[in-house]
Amino acid sequence: xxxxxxxxxxxxxxxxxxxxxxxxxxxxxxxxxxxxxxxxxxxxxxxxxxxxxxxxxxxxxxxxxxxxxxxxxxxxxxxxxxxxxxxxxxxxxxxxxxxxxxxxxxxxxxxxxxxxxxxxxxxxxxxxxxxxxxxxxxxxxxxxxxxxxxxxxxxxxxxxxxxxxxxxxxxxxxxxxxxxxxxxxxxxxxxxxxxxxxxxxxxxxxxxxxxxxxxxxxxxxxxxxxxxxxxxxxxxxxxxxxxxxxxxxxxxxxxxxxxxx
Numbered sequence: 001x002x003x004x005x006x007x008x009x010x011x012x013x014x015x016x017x018x019x020x021x022x023x024x025x026x027x028x029x030x031x032x033x034x035x036x037x038x039x040x041x042x043x044x045x046x047x048x049x050x051x052x053x054x055x056x057x058x059x060x061x062x063x064x065x066x067x068x069x070x071x072x073x074x075x076x077x078x079x080x081x082x083x084x085x086x087x088x089x090x091x092x093x094x095x096x097x098x099x100x101x102x103x104x105x106x107x108x109x110x111x112x113x114x115x116x117x118x119x120x121x122x123x124x125x126x127x128x129x130x131x132x133x134x135x136x137x138x139x140x141x142x143x144x145x146x147x148x149x150x151x152x153x154x155x156x157x158x159x160x161x162x163x164x165x166x167x168x169x170x171x172x173x174x175x176x177x178x179x180x181x182x183x184x185x186x187x188x189x190x191x192x193x194x195x196x197x198x199x200x201x202x203x204x205x206x207x208x209x210x211x212x213x214x215x216x217x218x219x220x221x222x223x224x225x226x227x228x229x230x231x232x233x234x235x236x237x238x239x240x241x242x243x244x245x246x247x248x249x250x251x252x253x254x255x256x257x258x259x260x261x
Contacts, residue, residue, distance in 0.1 A: 002026050003185065007242070009190055009253075010106055016060050017047070017078040017085055018039050019053035023110050024147035026171055032077045037059050051133050053084050060092055067187040071104040081111040081118065090118060108142040108168055112156035115141065117161045135161040140254075142166040142188075147174030151182060159183045162253050166190065169210060170224055172202045178213040187254040188220050193227025195238040201229040220252035245254035 005013045019036065022028070033051040040050030064073060074080060074097070079091060097105045109115050119141070123133030136252055141162040143153040158167050164187045167177060171194030178184070178189070191210050193202030208225065214221035226241035 003056065005073065005076075005167060006253075007073060009071075009222050010073040010135075010245050012066070013074045013076040014059070014063055014105075015075055015077045016056050017053065017075050017080060017082070017089075018056065019049070019051045020078050020082055023055070024150055025148065025173055026110070026144060026150075029171075029194060029196050031196060033226065036194060042068050053082060053190055055085070056088055057092070058068065060096050063103055063105075066100075066103070069102045069104075071106060071137075074105050074107045079109050079111055080107060081114040083111070083114065084106045087118065090253070091122065094122070094139070095125050101136070101138055103138065104137045104164075106142065108144060108166075110144045110150075110153070112143045112153035113182065115143075116159055117155040119162075123161055133161040135163060137163040140164040140166060140188075144168045144170070145176065146171060148176050149174075151176065154182050154186070164248075166254070170194075171227065172210075173200055174204055175203075175206050176210060178210060178217075180217055183213065183217045183231065186219055188222065188252075189214050190222045192224030192243075192259055193229060193241075195225065195227045199228035201233055201235075202227060203233075204231050211245070211250065221250050221255055222252055224251040 005011060027133060027242060036051040039045045039047040042048055080093060127187040132142055140196050142165065144220045145151055145153055145167055152169065165185055166188035167186060168190045170190060170192035174192055189210065191207050194200050211221050223245045225238060225243045227238060228235055228241065230236050230241040
């Protein structure tokens with residue numbers, strides 16, 4: 001957790017929950033697990049419990065103390081909608097986000113079913129009483145999708161009332177066809193390859209197809225990294241592989257009023 005992050009598409013991370021369990025193919029080489037397990041058993045360390053799930057109520061008010069507006073990635077070391085996170089704790093997290101209107105909060109999950117169910121149960125009708133759910137524009141919702149087999153998560157995201165809905169296609173483990181139907185109501189797409197010692201390579205045609213689909217349907221596209229393998233399929237490490245795609249960096253962000261502080 002830090003008020004300054006090295007993650008290219010955010011400014012800071014906030015982890016009121018840490019630890020998780022594997023749910024799909026993208027989890028196999030989880031960077032967060034690899035980091036946390038290094039400190040298992042170290043007395044007094046935040047990851048003394050390794051990557052076992054832990055709630056941190058003492059961290060809840062941290063964004064309220066950050067005066068400088070910033071984009072905050074929520075639970076970079078966990079998943080807020082993990083089944084072992086109680087509903088009332090999720091509500092406490094969202095209460096803090098709702099109060100912290102000077103920030104943007106980027107919530108990302110692989111557990112899209114629970115996200116949708118929770119959001120639908122905790123959204124209120126608008127002031128006109130027409131039954132449409134309201135949602136704070138500074139709280140973005142996103143889902144991780146690593147290949148076509150998990151594209152169904154996008155449909156859950158599309159059913160939420162979030163003003164900014166985004167896809168994190170990282171690590172990209174196979175081709176994904178993002179047609180008009182899947183990109184309907186999506187305001188941002190992030191894509192990138194896997195890094196780490198057992199990383200799986202990402203083929204250039206996979207990421208270029210996603211970029212082309214984003215351009216076709218006018219969805220901002222952000223290319224995060226090649227990962228451990230460069231565009232020629234050589235394992236050179238994340239830093240050397242870089243994030244240049246077709247001769248340039250791709251750093252588009254959602255063009256939405258909530259990003260203009």
